[in-house]
Amino acid sequence: MPPAVELAGVSRLFGERAVLRRVSFTVDSGQTLAILGPNGAGKTTLLKVVAGLLGPSQGRATVLGAQLPKERAQLRGRVGFVGHEPLLYRDLTPRENLALQCRLHDLGRERVEEVLEAVGATRFADRPVKELSRGMVQRVAVGRAVVACPPLLLLDEPQANLDPRAREWLEPLVGKESGRTRLLTSHDPEGALREADLVLGLRSGSPVFLLQADAVGRRELEELYR
Amino acid sequence: MDRRRQGKRSLPLLPLASAVGIAAAYGLTFFYAPLEAQEGFLQKIFYLHVPLAIVTLCGFVFGGVLAGLYLKTGNPRYDLRSYVAIHISQVFGVCVLITGSIWAKGSWGHWWIWNEPTLDAFLIIMLLYCTYQPLRFAIEDRDRQARYAAVFAITAGVFVPLSMVVVRLAPQYVHPRVLSSTNNLPAPMGLTFVVALVAIALLYLSLWRFEVGVKGLRFELKRLRAQRLEAEQEEAEEAEVMVS
Amino acid sequence: MSATLPQAKAKDRLEEPRGPGTLSAAAALLSVELKLEGRTTELVPGMVLFVLSAFVVFHFALNRGALEGDLAAGVLCVALLFGALLAVNRLFVRELEQGGFEALLLAPVPPAALFLAKTAALFIYLCLLELVGIPAYALLLLARNPVGVLGGVVGVLALTNLGIAVLGGLVSALTVRSRARELLAPLLFLPLLLPLLIGAASALSPLLAGHAPTIGRWLASTGGKWLTVLGLYDLIFGLIASALFDFLLED
Numbered sequence: 001m002p003p004a005v006e007l008a009g010v011s012r013l014f015g016e017r018a019v020l021r022r023v024s025f026t027v028d029s030g031q032t033l034a035i036l037g038p039n040g041a042g043k044t045t046l047l048k049v050v051a052g053l054l055g056p057s058q059g060r061a062t063v064l065g066a067q068l069p070k071e072r073a074q075l076r077g078r079v080g081f082v083g084h085e086p087l088l089y090r091d092l093t094p095r096e097n098l099a100l101q102c103r104l105h106d107l108g109r110e111r112v113e114e115v116l117e118a119v120g121a122t123r124f125a126d127r128p129v130k131e132l133s134r135g136m137v138q139r140v141a142v143g144r145a146v147v148a149c150p151p152l153l154l155l156d157e158p159q160a161n162l163d164p165r166a167r168e169w170l171e172p173l174v175g176k177e178s179g180r181t182r183l184l185t186s187h188d189p190e191g192a193l194r195e196a197d198l199v200l201g202l203r204s205g206s207p208v209f210l211l212q213a214d215a216v217g218r219r220e221l222e223e224l225y226r
Numbered sequence: 227m228d229r230r231r232q233g234k235r236s237l238p239l240l241p242l243a244s245a246v247g248i249a250a251a252y253g254l255t256f257f258y259a260p261l262e263a264q265e266g267f268l269q270k271i272f273y274l275h276v277p278l279a280i281v282t283l284c285g286f287v288f289g290g291v292l293a294g295l296y297l298k299t300g301n302p303r304y305d306l307r308s309y310v311a312i313h314i315s316q317v318f319g320v321c322v323l324i325t326g327s328i329w330a331k332g333s334w335g336h337w338w339i340w341n342e343p344t345l346d347a348f349l350i351i352m353l354l355y356c357t358y359q360p361l362r363f364a365i366e367d368r369d370r371q372a373r374y375a376a377v378f379a380i381t382a383g384v385f386v387p388l389s390m391v392v393v394r395l396a397p398q399y400v401h402p403r404v405l406s407s408t409n410n411l412p413a414p415m416g417l418t419f420v421v422a423l424v425a426i427a428l429l430y431l432s433l434w435r436f437e438v439g440v441k442g443l444r445f446e447l448k449r450l451r452a453q454r455l456e457a458e459q460e461e462a463e464e465a466e467v468m469v470s
Numbered sequence: 471m472s473a474t475l476p477q478a479k480a481k482d483r484l485e486e487p488r489g490p491g492t493l494s495a496a497a498a499l500l501s502v503e504l505k506l507e508g509r510t511t512e513l514v515p516g517m518v519l520f521v522l523s524a525f526v527v528f529h530f531a532l533n534r535g536a537l538e539g540d541l542a543a544g545v546l547c548v549a550l551l552f553g554a555l556l557a558v559n560r561l562f563v564r565e566l567e568q569g570g571f572e573a574l575l576l577a578p579v580p581p582a583a584l585f586l587a588k589t590a591a592l593f594i595y596l597c598l599l600e601l602v603g604i605p606a607y608a609l610l611l612l613a614r615n616p617v618g619v620l621g622g623v624v625g626v627l628a629l630t631n632l633g634i635a636v637l638g639g640l641v642s643a644l645t646v647r648s649r650a651r652e653l654l655a656p657l658l659f660l661p662l663l664l665p666l667l668i669g670a671a672s673a674l675s676p677l678l679a680g681h682a683p684t685i686g687r688w689l690a691s692t693g694g695k696w697l698t699v700l701g702l703y704d705l706i707f708g709l710i711a712s713a714l715f716d717f718l719l720e721d
Contacts, residue, residue, distance in 0.1 A: 015366040016452060053575055053720065055369070077489055077578030087569035087576075089502065091509050096502075103498035104577040106490040144573075206463075297717055354661035357654060364648040374644060377714045378658075381640065384710055385662060392665035392699060397672055397692075 002065065004029045004152060004181040005050055010059035012045055012205075019045045021206040022059065027198060029151075032182045034196035034213070036189050038225055042205040043185040044084065047154045050183060051081045064152055077105055080145035082174065083156045086137050087144060090130040094121050094140040097129065098147065105148040119143040120169050134161040139170065146173050155184040159191065189221050240432040247425030251277075254418040268332040273418055275325040277426040278318050279348060283386055285315030285430055286355065290383020293376035305372040306445070308379050310437045312358055314430060319352050340398070347393035354382055489578025492586065499587035504594070506564065513560060514595050517553040521603045524549040525610045536613035543674035546607055547630075547667050550600070551660075554634045557595055559655050561588055561642035571719055585639055585715040589708075593635040600627055612678065619677040622685050622693055626677075629700040630670040636704060637662045640711040643718045669700045 005027040012020040020042045027033045035043045048054045049061060055069035066074040081087075088097045098112045116122045119139040124132060129140065138161040145153070153174055159167055171177055176195050186192035193199065199216050201208040201224040208224050209216075255273045289311035296304035326345050327337045340346055361378055365371040489495070507513060528545050529535070537545055565571050565584070574584055604623065608616050616623060638659065645655045673696035676688055689697075 013368075015368060018456065021456075051576065053572055055720070057369070076576060079576060081572075081576055083572075085569045085572070087573040089506060089564070089568055089570070091506050092502070096505070100498055100502050101573075101577070103490065104495055104574075104579050106494075106578070297714075350661050350664050354658070357657045360650065361644065361648070361654055361658070364650055364654070373717045377640075377644060377717055380714060381662070381707075381710060384706065388703060388706065389665050392668055392703070395672075395695070395699065396668050 001029055003027060004064060006062045008060045010049060010056045010061050012049055012054060013057040019205050023207050025200055025210050027181060029181050030179060031197040032176060032195055033198045033200060034192035035185045035200045035202060036192060036224060037202035041202040043202055044156055047156050047183060051079050051154050077148055078150050078152060080150040080153045082142055082145045082158055086141035088129050088140060091128055093126050093128055095125040098143060101144050101147045115143040115147055118173060135163055135166055138162055139166060142170055142174055151180055153180050153182045155182060157185055157187060240435055244428035244432045247428045251422035251425040254421055271325055271329050273422040275322060275329060277423040279322045280423060281426045281430050282315045282318040282322055285311055286386050287383045290380045293379035297376050302372060306441055307438055310434055312379060314433050316355055322348060343394045347390045350389055351386055492580050492583045495579040495583035496586035499584055500590050503587055503591045513557050514598055517556050517599045518602050520556055521549050521553040521599060522606055524552060525607060529611060537611050538613040539679040540675045542612055542678040543671040547671045551663060551667060553599055554596060554638060555656055555659060557592055558638040558642050558659055559652055561592060562646040566646050575720060581716045581719040582712045585712050589635045589639040592638050593631050596631040596634060619682050622677045622688055625697060626670055626673045629697060629704060630666055633666040633700060633704045636708045636711050643715060665703055669696045672696050
C-alpha cells in the first residue's frame with residue numbers, strides 16, 4: 001500500500017526567508033508522526049503544506065496520493081486539520097458551525113448531532129462560539145475537523161487548551177485509537193513520544209533528526225531544544 | 227545557453243528597427259505630411275499622441291495576456307513579462323496625457339477638456355493602473371504577489387476595451403473631434419500615421435525586451451546569491467554539529 | 471466516558487469525496503453570511519446611514535432643494551456608489567480574521583462558491599440599501615414623484631447592483647489581505663465601476679427629468695441601450711471574476 005504522506009526535499013519560502021528547508025519523510029497509513037522542535041521551527045508551516053493550504057516552494061510532496069501543489073483539489077475533504085485557529089465563525093453556535101461544515105462536505109443533518117455528542121459539546125451547542133471557553137472551543141474545532149471522517153489528521157498542538165478529561169474524551173477521535181494516519185506537533189516531547197511511531201525533529205526549518213519513537217532519547221531532545 | 231546566445235543576436239535587431247522606424251516616422255511627420263487646414267503645425271502632435279495611445283492600450287492588454295499565461299503555466303517569467311509590459315505602458319500613458327494636454331491647450335486654449343471620449347476613458351484607465359504597483363508591492367510573498375498581480379492585470383486588461391466602448395456611448399460625446407476620426411485621412415497623412423504607429427510599437431517592444439532582460443538577470447543573480455548563502459550556512463551548521 | 475463517532479454516512483471516504491456542487495455550497499455559505507450579518511449588523515445599517523447623510527450633504531453642497539434629470543441621476547448614483555464602497559471594504563474581513571478561507575480550502579468545495587455567495591450577499595445588501603434609499607431620495611431631493619417610472623428605476627438599479635456586487639467581490643478579495651486595504655479598495659473599485667456609473671446615470675436621467683417618457687418609449691431608446699450595456703458588462707466581469715477567484719483564495 002502506498003504511503004499516506006511522502007515528502008522529499010520540501011522547502012517553503014516566504015519572500016526571501018526559508019521557513020522549511022529540505023524536509024523529507026514517509027508516513028505509512030495508520031502511523032503517527034510527531035513533529036517536535038522549538039518555537040519558530042516551522043512545525044505549523046509544515047502541517048499547512050501537508051494539508052494543501054500552502055504549496056511547497058521546492059521539492060515533492062505526495063499526500064494521500066495527491067501530488068502537491070498541482071493536485072491539491074483532490075485532497076480537499078480528506079484531511080482533518082486542527083490548528084491554532086479553531087476555524088469557526090465566532091458569532092455562530094457550534095451547532096450552526098458544524099451544520100455549515102456538514103453542508104460543505106455534503107453530509108446530512110444528523111451528522112451534526114453525532115459529532116456534537118462525540119466531542120461532548122451538546123450542552124453548549126447553542127451558545128455563540130465567542131462566549132465559550134477555550135477548552136470548549138477546542139472540542140468544537142476537533143469536531144469540525146472530523147466531520148467527514150478524514151483518513152489523515154493534522155493536529156497542531158492538539159492538547160493545548162484541553163483539560164485531562166477533555167483529552168480523554170477526544171482520544172478515540174484524534175488519538176492513537178482512531179487508527180488514522182496522524183501528523184501532530186507538540187511542545188510536550190514526553191507525551192508526543194508515547195503516541196508516536198515516528199519522530200521528526202525540526203529546528204529553524206531544517207530537519208535535525210528523523211527516528212523511530214523508541215530511538216529518541218534525552219540526548220536527541222537536548223540537541224533539538226538547545 | 228543556446229537561447230541566450232540567440233537572444234543576443236536578435237536583441238540588437240529590434241532596437242535598430244525601432245530607431246529606423248522612429249527616424250522614418252518623424253522625418254515623414256515634419257517633411258512629408260501636409261499641414262492640416264484648421265490646426266496647422268500643432269496638428270502634427272497627432273502623429274505622436276495617437277500612436278502612443280494605441281500602443282499604450284495594447285500594452286495593457288498584452289500585460290493581461292501575459293498574466294493569464296502566468297496563471298496557466300505557473301512560470302514566473304511570464305509574471306515578470308507582464309509586470310514590465312504594464313510598467314512601460316504606464317510610462318507611455320503619461321506621455322499620452324501630456325501630449326494630449328499640449329494639443330488641447332494649443333487648439334482649444336485649455337489644458338484639459340472633457341470632449342474626447344477616447345482620452346477621457348484613457349484617464350480612467352490610467353487611474354486604475356495607478357493601483358497596480360501599490361497592490362503588488364504590499365504583498366511580500368513572491369508567489370502570492372505574482373498571483374494577485376496577475377488577477378489584477380487580467381481584470382484591468384479586460385476593462386480597457388470595455389471602458390473604451392462604454393465611454394464612447396455616453397451621451398455627452400455627440401460631436402467627437404479630429405482625434406477619433408482617423409478613418410478619413412488623406413493618403414500622405416495616413417501613410418505617416420501608419421509608419422508612426424509601427425515605429426512606436428517597435429519602440430515599445432524593444433524597451434520591453436530590454437527591461438525583461440535586465441530584470442531577469444537581476445533576478446537570477448539574487449537567486450544564485452541566496453542559494454550560495456544557504457549552502458554556506460548549511461556547511462557552517464554541519465561543522466558545528468560535528469564539533470559538538 | 472467518550473462516545474465513539476460512527477462512520478460518516480456518506481460515500482466511500484477513501485475515494486475523492488464528491489462534495490456538494492458549487493450552487494449548493496454557495497447557498498450554504500450565503501445563508502451563513504446573511505445569518506451573521508443579521509446578528510452582527512456590520513454592514514447594512516452603516517450603508518443606509520451613510521447614504522442618507524450623503525443626500526443631506528448634497529442638498530447643502532449643491533444649494534438646491536429639488537433635482538431632476540442629469541443631476542438627479544448623477545447624485546443618486548454617486549451616493550449609492552459610496553455606500554457600496556463601505557461594504558466592499560469589509561466584505562471578506564470576517565473570512566480573513568476567523569479562518570474562513572482556510573476552512574473553505576479544506577472542504578471539497580470549489581472556491582468559486584465563496585465568490586458566488588459573497589457576490590449574492592452584496593447584491594442583497596445593495597437592494598436593501600435602495601429599499602430605504604430611493605424613498606428617502608424621492609423625499610429629500612427629487613423634484614418629481616418617481617412612482618410612475620419606478621419600474622425603469624428598479625430595472626436599472628438591479629443591473630447596476632449586480633455589477634457592483636461582482637466587481638466589489640473581486641476587489642474586496644484582492645485587497646482584503648493587504649495592510650492598506652481601506653485605501654486600495656476604493657482606488658481599485660471606482661475606476662472599474664465608472665462604466666456602470668455612466669450607464670446607470672445615462673439610463674436614469676430621462677426617467678428623473680421633468681417630463682419623463684413612458685417606460686415603453688424609454689426602453690426603446692436610451693433605456694434599452696443602457697440596460698443592454700449594463701447587462702453585458704455584468705456578464706463579462708461575472709465570468710472573469712468567478713474564474714479568477716480561485717487564484718486569490720490560497721495563501
